[in-house]
Amino acid sequence: MSTKSRSLLSIEATAATLEKLINALSNHQKYTILTSVDISLFLASIIAAIGFEYGFDLTPMETLHLGKFAMLAVGIEIGLFWAFGIYRQVLRYLDGGFIITIAKAAILSCLITSIVANLSTSPVIPLSVPVVHGMLTLILTISVRMCVRLTLGRLHEINYPGQKNGGVVIYGAGSAGCILAQALAGQRGNRPIGFVDDSPYLQGRNVQGIRVYSPAELHKLKANIGFEEILLAMPSIEGQRKREILQKLQVLGVPVKTVPSIAEILSGHVSINKVRELDIEDLLGRKAIAARPELLQQDITDRVVLVTGGGGSIGSELCRQIAKQQPKLLIIYELHEFALYQMDMELGENYPHLEKVACLGSVTDAQTLTGVIAKYGVETIYHAAAYKHVPIVEANPVSGIVNNINGTLTAAKCAIACGVHKFVLISTDKAVRPTNIMGATKRVAELVLQGLADLPNHNTCFTMVRFGNVLGRSGSVVPRFREQITSGKSLTLTHADITRYFMTIPEAATLVIQAGAMAKGGEVFLLDMGEPVKIYDLATQMIRLHGMEPHKDIKIEIVGLRPGEKIYEELLIDCDAALPTGHPKIFCAREAKLGWKELSPQLTNLLNAAAQCEVTECVSVLHDLVPEYQPMGQYAKVKYEAVAA
Structure with missing residues (x-):
């Protein structure tokens, strides 16, 4: 090893030892050391001031007289430095303000010392002594503190090269x-x-x-x-x-x-x-919507509750909120094994006294679902199982129709057959004047519940809750933006003017529960979600809150609308149909619907077409069921052909 390398290692070892010793000191020890240093500086400055005025050839009487003055001056200065909070400042992070603070303390001590000394001692102390003493005190105390600050900074640089010290x-x-x-x-x-x-x-x-x-x-x-x-x-x-x-x-x-x-x-x-x-909900500034405890408890407390899609974003939060309301039994019904396992483990850890059952199954499997409902005597169902990602469903329309429509129809019929008291569907603002398969399937799912709600000879109350995007949902824009920023990638945005409604997942879950409690049958509930958010503004704010500058540190790329994607979302087909409820932030709408006799044969045609993978026929029947459906891209031609026919 070269001499230079050994010297560097020796310096680094010494620096590490010094910083370790400094960091090991308690605040009291640091205060004591700094006060002792200042006392030494005060004494040195007053001795220098006396020497400047009198010289150092003093008589015993002058020595005694000036010694009393020195002790008085040091006592006053120490008291003022404590009073001004100078000893409570962190030396590593001193700013320009500490110079002003020390200057104030030094000037004030000079005035007080001069007045007190000349009132209590004789002969008179010349004004030049406290003035010179004050100037020297100011210079010495600032210099020592600056040296300490620079030393600490240098030790940190040696021990942690490249690491920020701010x-x-x-x-x-x-x-x-x-x-x-x-x-x-x-x-x-x-x-x-x-x-x-x-x-x-x-x-x-x-x-x-x-x-x-x-x-x-x-x-x-x-x-x-x-x-x-x-x-x-x-x-x-x-x-x-x-x-x-x-x-x-x-x-x-x-x-x-x-x-x-x-x-x-x-x-x-x-x-x-x-x-x-x-989190972006902090940035959006949405005031949390106060929940009404009686509504949260009505369909849950001491009841057997089943959540379909219980491992998904909305379904899992429903399970958490339900667990807080002390149900008799919570059944998590989920198709995906790992999601079900995660939810089951989480609830077990956070709610150890909760009675729960984890069931693997599909909502399209009538036999399995009926068996579960009948076995445990389910009283309330929250139907959250659905395919919800617009581009994926647009590319896989048959699967979307089978899961979102047939799954809802199957679950609803199972509920009727087993005498379930309440059935609540999780819907979406994309069901309003849909431009994509996903939105159209969710609107048909609403029609299914509306049609079944009007049928006689059953006691199941069907209702649905419609809301916009939830923050943090898997696949949503917020976690995707955060991931892109963390990775240093460009933020990809489909359109510069695109807007969306947002709420938090807990808000969405509590809305679903409370709306379900207010249901009489066949209603569409929705939340007053405030103003829609412009996603471009959201992107720039997220970048800045990570300490970076849009288009400089992180670019924003406009990539074009995805198949079936809308620029603006709506919550109501008929904006005049919204009626107030007992909750100030929840509204109820009676949307247009089809009678079951009219709806049932069209559902049969749709599901038969899906079973045969006849996409063109599926889109055509969807448009018949949902006249406001305006398909885009590859399915737009199908719509016009259906209209012409």
Whole structure:
């Protein structure tokens, strides 16, 4: 090994040892060391000031007199440095503001020392002594702190080459922010360098030794010190206010993360200091819709409940929400073994006292489904099993028809045969004036329930809930964008003007349950989902919240609409048909429907065509059943031929 290599290793070992020793010091030990250093500096500066005025050839009387003055001056300065919070500042992250703070303390100590000294001692101390002493104190204390800051930075560079040394800013200096600051205090590279708070009362103060800045100072703070992340520590804030804060933060060009919401903390699954990536529901600023406990419990508590598609995005969340309401028995009915296994394990871990059964099966298998319903005495069914991805169903229309239409028909007939009390269908806004096979099949599924609801001689209440996109659903745009950003890939968008309605998966699940509880039979329920979101704006905001710039760090590519995709979605066929319900955010509509005598033969034709894989006939019958269906691409010609015939 060369001499140069040995020297480098020796330097690195020494640097590692020094940083380890420094990090091992408690805050009390650090305060003690810094106070001792300052006392030495104060004494040195006052001795220099006295020497400048008197020289060093002093009489015993002058020595005693000036010694008393020196002790007085040091005591006043130490008291003022503590009062100004100088010892609570983190040396590694000092900014230009600490110079002003030290200057204020030094000037004030100079004035107080001069006044007190000349009132309590004789002879008079010349003004030049406290003035020179104050100037030297300012120079020495700032110099020492700057040297320490540079040394710590250099040690970090040696020990962690290439690693960023910036800290984090915590937005919110309340109790959540303080807990987070304590948790981060010992983490290298994540130490808080400042709080930001909207409260004028807190701005300019020190909380836990960390300065509180106003939001307007963030740009200056970033320029002077630099920080790597902003952590939003305001779990109780929601809705429009959170959206306003995030819109201001995204222009800083640093990643923004957040502590969990109050609901997440109260659930017991996460702690307040568990920082997570910012979810897009935080950005959308949707106020959570308050659930009515009596509606959540009505069809679930002490009842036997079955969820079809219980391993899917919506079905699994329904299972979680149902488990909270203490059913007599929860049956998870799912075709895919691994999804069923995951849901069964999760419920077992989080709800150990829940009575549950995991059943493998297809909703198109009448024998298996009837057997399960009859065996356990099912009282409520939430039908979430469906193929929902527009391009996939568009490319596989027969499978979509069999699963979404025949599956719903089969499950509904099984419910009637077994005397199930309530049957709730999960529908979609894509069923409104559909332009794709998936939307058309979901509208036919609605027609099936509407037709069966009007039949006599059964006691099953059929209803359906229609809503837009859910955030975080498998295959949805939000997780896809997040994955593309994390991978450094371009964000792919089908159209610059495309918009969608959004809600969270828990919102969707609670809506389904509450709407089902209000059903009398045959209704279509929907949620007041607010304004639709422009997906292009969503993409740019997600990029910025990851600390990057759209079209510079991450590109946005417009790739064109997919087969059957609409630019705008709707929730109602007839916008005047929406009626209020007992819930302020849930509406009810009586959509146009077909009588069962008219519907049944057309369903038979459709399912026979699907069994023969006659795609053209399938599309033609779909259009007959759903006149507002406007197929696009390869199926558009089929529609026009059907109309001409």
